[in-house]
Amino acid sequence: MVRINLPKKEVNTFYNAADTMPEEEYCSGLACYVSRNLKKEFWKKAMAQRPRTYCLGKCYSSPSSSSTHEKPIIEVRSRKSVIGRYLLKGELTLKDYISLGGFKALEYALTSLSKRNIIKEVEKSYLRGRGGGGFPTGKKWLLAYNQKETERYLIVNGDEGDPGAYVDRFIMEYSPFLPIEGALIAAHAIGAQKVYFYIRREYPRSVARVREAVKSMASFLKYKLPKIVVVVGKGSYVVGEETALINALMGRRPEPVFKPPYPTERGLYGKPTVVNNVETLSNIPYIISNGGKEYYELGFSKSRGTKLVSLNSLFKRPGIYEFEFGVPLKEIVSTGGGLKRGKVAGLLIGAPLSGVVRPEEFDTRLGYEELEEIGSSLGHGNIIAFNEESPPGEILREIVSFLSYESCGKCTPCRLGTKKLEGILSKGYILRDELEEVYDIAHTLVSSSLCGLGIGAGRVVLSFLSKYRRVIVHEG
C-alpha cells in the first residue's frame, strides 16, 4: 500500500521550478557549456541565473534561452524512415498525420491482431528502449501482460532531460500523434486502462501540442480508448527515471525506488505499469504496419531499426538525423559537417550518464553494446562534440556539478559522493593527492548507488580518468 499525495509544500521543494522561474530562462546545460563561446552573453546570464535551468532542448542553437525560436535541421539518412518522415514538414495537424498513414497501425492492432500477437510483433522487431536503458520493449510489455492484477497503467516518458537531446521534443512538437498512436497500441496490448503522458516543463510547446493532439483525437477515433492524462514536470532531472516518475505521478517525492520488483509488476499505485520513452513508442506504428521482421532488417547486431540522433550547435549542420544502427561514429560526425569553431576533441554520447569518446574511437559503430564497449552509452542518441576550448577536466566538472545538483539525495554515495566530487573538481582539474579519493568515490558510486544517476556519475568520472587522465590530473 502506498500513500499518495504527500503534503505538497514539502514535495514541491524537491523541484527547482515548482514555484517561480525567471521570465526568460538561460540554459546551464552541457551542450550550452561546450558552445559557450558562440554566444558569450547567454552563457554569462545562465551562470548568474537562480534557480538554474538545465536544457531547453535547443542544443542545436545553444547557448540557448527560452525566448529564441530557431529550428533544427532534420534529415533521414536511413534506407527506410521509421520516424523521421513524420518530422520533415514541421508541425503536423491531425489531417496531415492521417494523410501520412497515421492511425492505420492502431486500427489494425485493434481490429485484426490479438494482444499477444501485437506483443509478438514488437518482440520480433527487437525494438529496444530509447530512454537509455535499452531494454527490449516487447519483453517489457509481455511482463506486464502476464501479471495477474488487471488494473494496469502505461506511462509515456517525455522527460528528456539529457543535455544535447531534443529528439523527443521534436517528435512531440511536430508529430505528437505518433507517440500517442504508439502509446494507444501499447496500452491496448498490455491492457492498461489509463495512459499518463509526462512531459518536462522546459518543453512548453511540446506540452501544448500533445494536449492539443489528445483533444483533437477524441472526436476522430471511434474506438473506446484509454484516457490519456498529460502531466507537466516541475523541474527535476531524476524524475525521468521510471520509478521516480511513478512516485511523481502519485504526488510523492520523485525518488527512485530499488528494483526488483520492476514497475511491470508493481508500478503506479502498486499496479503493473509499463514506462516507455517517447521515441520508443514512436517506432510502434511502423512495426505494427510493416511487421516486426521488416523493422528487424534495419540496423545491425543487437541494435535493430533506426535511431534519431541529435547533434549540438558546435557542428556546422546541427540537427536531428535518422540513422540505421551500425553507422560508424565518424560518418555521423561528417554528416554534421565538422565544427563551427576548432576541431573535434571528443564526443559526449548519451551524456550525462555515459563516458566520453575520443577521436581515435570514431570507427565505433552506433549500437547499444558497441558504445558500452568503449565506455560510453547510447543514452538518448544525444551527441555533443567538444573542441579544445573545453578541457576535459572542466567538462567533467560541469557533468558532476549537474549530477550533484540533480541527485535526489536518497542514497548515500550519490547524495554525498557527487557533492564531494563537485568540490574537488570545482577547480577544473584533480590534484594528484586527491586522485585516490576520487577513484574511491567513483568506484563506490558505481558499485553501490541505488539508481542510474549515481552509477552513471561514477562511470563518467572513471571514463574521463581512463581517457584523459594526463590532462585532468595536475601535480600539486
Place this chain on the structure above:
Amino acid sequence: MKVKIDGVEYKFEKKISILNAARKVGIDIPTLCYDRRLSPNASCRLCLVKIKGKGIVTSCTTPIEDGMEVVTDDDEVRKAVRMNLRLLSSRYPKPALKKRFDQLLERYGLKEGGGAINREEIDDSHPFIYVDMNRCINCYNCVRVCEDIAGRLVWRITNRGAESRIIAEGGSLGRSSCISCRACVDVCPSGAIEDAMLVKYGTPERYYWSVCNMCSLACRVSVGVSRNKPVLIRPAGEKPLDAGGCLKGRYIWEDAFYSAERLHYPLIRKGGFLKKVDIKDAIGIASEKIREAVKEQGSEGFGLIVSGRLTLEEYYMLNILSREVIGSDNVWNSFTLCYQSILGEFMNSIGSIWPSIPYKEIGISDSIIVVGDVDSYHPALGDAIRELSLQGDARLLVVGTSPSTEGFMQNASDVYIKVEKERIGGLFNCINKRLVEEGYVDLDYLRGATENLGEYLGVINGEKSCENNAEKAVEMLGRGRNVSLIFEVEPWYESTKELIDTYILLNGRERRANIVPLFEECDLVDAFYILGGRSIDDLAQKAKERELKTLMIVGGNILRPAIRERLLSSLRDVDFIIEIVPTLDYFSRYYASLVFPGRTYLEKRGHYLSSDMTIRHAPSSLEGTEFQEFDLLKGILEALGYSVGSMEEVWNVVKEKIRKNVIAKNNSGKKYKFLF
C-alpha cells in the same frame, strides 16, 4: 533452498532477503536504513554483498535464490561500505552517543565526525522528543515509521540532493500533530531524534532488571537509571519473543512514574476533601473499616476488586485476606468481569484457558495463525510473530479484521485473509471442514483424544455450510508440523468455538498444535487465583442491596470503558472504599474514602506470572521504594490479627501452589471436546 554464504552452504525454507538469511546464520552485515519493522528503503547502501555472477547488491532488498553464492565481506565490498560511512560521517558531529551509527563508525575505525553544529537544527519544543538534526544521516526511517506505522505525516523531507533535510510538520515538533508514540526515536540510528528524558537526565549510569506489567505478557525489561531516576526501558534481549521492546512497554511507564498526580502518602476523605494522613493511622483505619463491615454484614460485608497487574505475592496476600481472614469469596477481577461467558467454553472444551505453550515456544512453530488485532493489545508478541515470518522461520496466516492488523501483520504474512468479525467463525468452520475433507487430520489420534469426534464430523459434513474459500490457509496448516494458533479473544467474539475446534483438529501424531488465546483488555494473571469468580451483576446487586459495606480496590483499574461505567454507578452505594494506586485517578478522586500510594512496576519487588505461565522475577533497585503494597497488606493483615512471614517466605508458598494447581491442571489428561 540452498544458499552459499561466505563459502558455507545453508538451507532456508522461505525466500527471505540475503540480509535476514545472513543474520540468521550469525553473519552480521552493517545497516542503517533497515529496520525490521519497516519495509526496506535501500538508501544507506551499507548492507552491500557480492553475489557470484552478478556483482554488488544491497542485501536488504535482494531475496535469496536457490544455488546463490554470496560473499558478505570482500575487499571491494568493504571499501564501498567504508566510503559510504565516511561520507555520512563527514557532516556528523563528534560521535558521542552509542547509537548504531556510532557503533559502525567505531567498527570501521572512522573517527572523522566533526561536522559543525548548527543551533537551528536543534528543536526542543516537544516534551518527550529531543531533535538535533545536525546528527541526521538521511535514512528516512523516521519519515517511514511515522507514515507507515504511526499513520501520521509528522516527519517530512524537504529539498533534494545534498540539501535534503528532515523537518517536522510546520517546522516545530512541539506544535506538530505528533502523537508522542516515539516510534521515530526508536528507529533513528544516529540519535538525531532522541528521548528527551535521556538528554535531560543523561545516559543511564546503571541498569536493573524489572518486569513490565503493561500487558499480560509480563516481559522482562532492563531499566536504565540515572541519578536514582529511571530514564529508559530497554528490551531484555534481541531475539523475537525475548520481547519487551514494544512501544507500550517502553514509554507508558513515564506517564505513571513521573505523573504530577503521583501519590506519596495516604489520603483520607474528610468533609468531602482528601487530606494527608499518617501511614500507621491509615492502616489502622483500613483494618477498622474491614472489621466493622464484617461485624455488620458478616463475611459478605467486605469485597475486593483486584487488577491483573499485581505480583504473585500480592495476590497471595489478598487471597489470605479474603478467603482466610474474612472467609468470603467476594473477589472481582477484570478477567472474570469481562470474559465470564467465554471462560466456560474453554473449560468445557480443553479444560484450560492458558496457552498450551510458553510464548517462547511459538518460536519453534513452522506455521502460525494470527486472528484479530494482536498488534494493538499485545504488541510485543505481534512484533515477534512478524519477525518470525520475515526471517523465514515460520509461515504466517493472518486473519485480519481491523485496519491496523492489515497494515502491520499483512505485510509479513504468507497468506492473508480479510474477513469481517462476524464471519471469523464461518471462515474457521470452513477451514475445519476442508482440513477433514482433504485428509489433513489424524482421525485415529483424535478418536482417542476427544470425546465427541463422531458427532463433530457428522455435523461439519452435514449441516454446517462452508461459505469461505480457504484453500491456501488449509494447505499451509495441513503441511505444518508445529502449528500455533494465536488469537485475540474479545468478549463479544462469536468465533471462539470454531477456533478451539481448529486447534483440536490440528493435533495429531505427526503434527503438534498449540493454542494461545490472548485476552485483549484483561489479564489472566489474577484469574489464576480467582477463576470462577463473580460477575459484575453480582457486584452491582450486592452494592445496591447495601450488603457490601467496605470495598478495597487494588491496582489501577483497567476495565473496559463499558464495564467501568456500570461499575461506577453501583459503587455509590458502598459505604467505604479503600484504594491502592500509584497515581490519583478518578476512582480515588471521587469515590474512595481512603487512598494508599501504590508502586509502579519499576519500583516493585516480587514475581509476576506471565499469561503463558512463565514466572518472571522483578527485584527493584531504586532507592527509597522499600515500603510496598506487600508491606501495606501485611500491615492490614496484622492489624486484623493475622500474621504472615517475609516476602521470601510467602514466595516459597506461592511457588509450591503454582506447581501443584496450575501445572497439574494443564496436564490432567482430560479428553478434548469439540464445541461446534
